[in-house]
């Protein structure tokens with residue numbers, strides 16, 4: 001196997017040289033010629049049951065298969081060391097398909113560890129996909145499992161506290177139950193949950209994988225028969241990714257390692273500076289003091305990443321002042337783009353989360369971008385002091 005940086009540049013592009021191309025073509029056909037009724041019908045049958053396109057056969061219809069999307073999936077799967085990957089119209093569509101697949105298999109009970117992305121938390125709490133959730137601490141997963149448990153669901157690093165969960169320990173506690181990891185904050189550059197025994201790795205590709213705040217997408221890297229189950233769910237529910245978005249994501253993969261490492265270097269400096277400020281009572285960053293009690297940096301994560309949350313002594317009022325006072329950093333939700341973004345989880349992204357599980361009102365979440373760290377620090381300083 002080539003190194004991760006080389007895989008990022010080349011995966012999903014193996015056939016291009018023979019096609020006389022350097023850059024993948026974008027296939028925008030919504031429908032495809034059928035060679036004859038029998039072969040068209042067979043391809044339809046294969047694809048609607050979650051099969052992969054047989055070379056030389058017709059993709060039939062864009063909702064069943066798209067070659068540009070399949071290229072991105074091959075690239076992401078290689079980076080995640082997964083058997084394959086299935087892309088969706090958004091991160092929430094990917095999470096929905098995972099949950100619906102558990103329900104469809106007759107195992108609707110989900111054991112989940114908080115904190116989770118606000119949308120995931122409210123989707124599980126609402127239960128309207130037919131799931132039943134038990135919230136468990138990482139140490140109490142084994143006891144929470146029931147005969148109809150279909151998944152153990154975790155997010156690491158978690159949003160917005162950057163809490164790290166030991167994937168191998170969760171997999172051991174889960175026994176035969178598959179473990180799904182939302183690895184959006186880590187990206188395949190910093191963590192490969194499948195190497196630690198996870199069955200499903202979920203990314204909001206809207207974030208680092210796209211990397212330029214111009215695509216909404218989700219992807220699940222998966223093992224074994226989960227791939228066919230997820231593709232079947234995608235065909236039936238229609239939460240497909242548009243090929244132009246897939247092209248941008250596949251392009252994003254090429255620079256993902258470079259972008260993540262550069263943003264991480266910047267975040268390290270910002271986190272250190274924040275830790276030295278009197279106005280800041282706590283820095284939530286895997287490398288900050290006391291934030292990695294299980295020693296997962298190095299063992300599970302290759303680096304702390306570029307997401308930094310911090311609590312302000314002045315509480316909500318000071319958080320509001322900083323969010324409103326930054327000039328280079330933008331006050332906006334989302335993360336993982338080239339530009340730095342700051343937002344207030346309790347008031348915005350984690351608003352749907354019940355009060356007992358909601359982040360503190362003093363906390364801001366900072367997605368550190370690719371600007372010069374000195375400029376970001378100066379911006380934070382003027383917002384804190386201004």
Ligand SMILES: *Cc1c(COP(=O)(O)O)cnc(C)c1O
Nearest residue numbers: 090091092117159184204206217
């Ligand atoms: C943004 C996000 C999601 C949801 O993804 P969308 O692409 O917005 O639907 C899920 N999990 C995490 C950790 C996220 O940051």
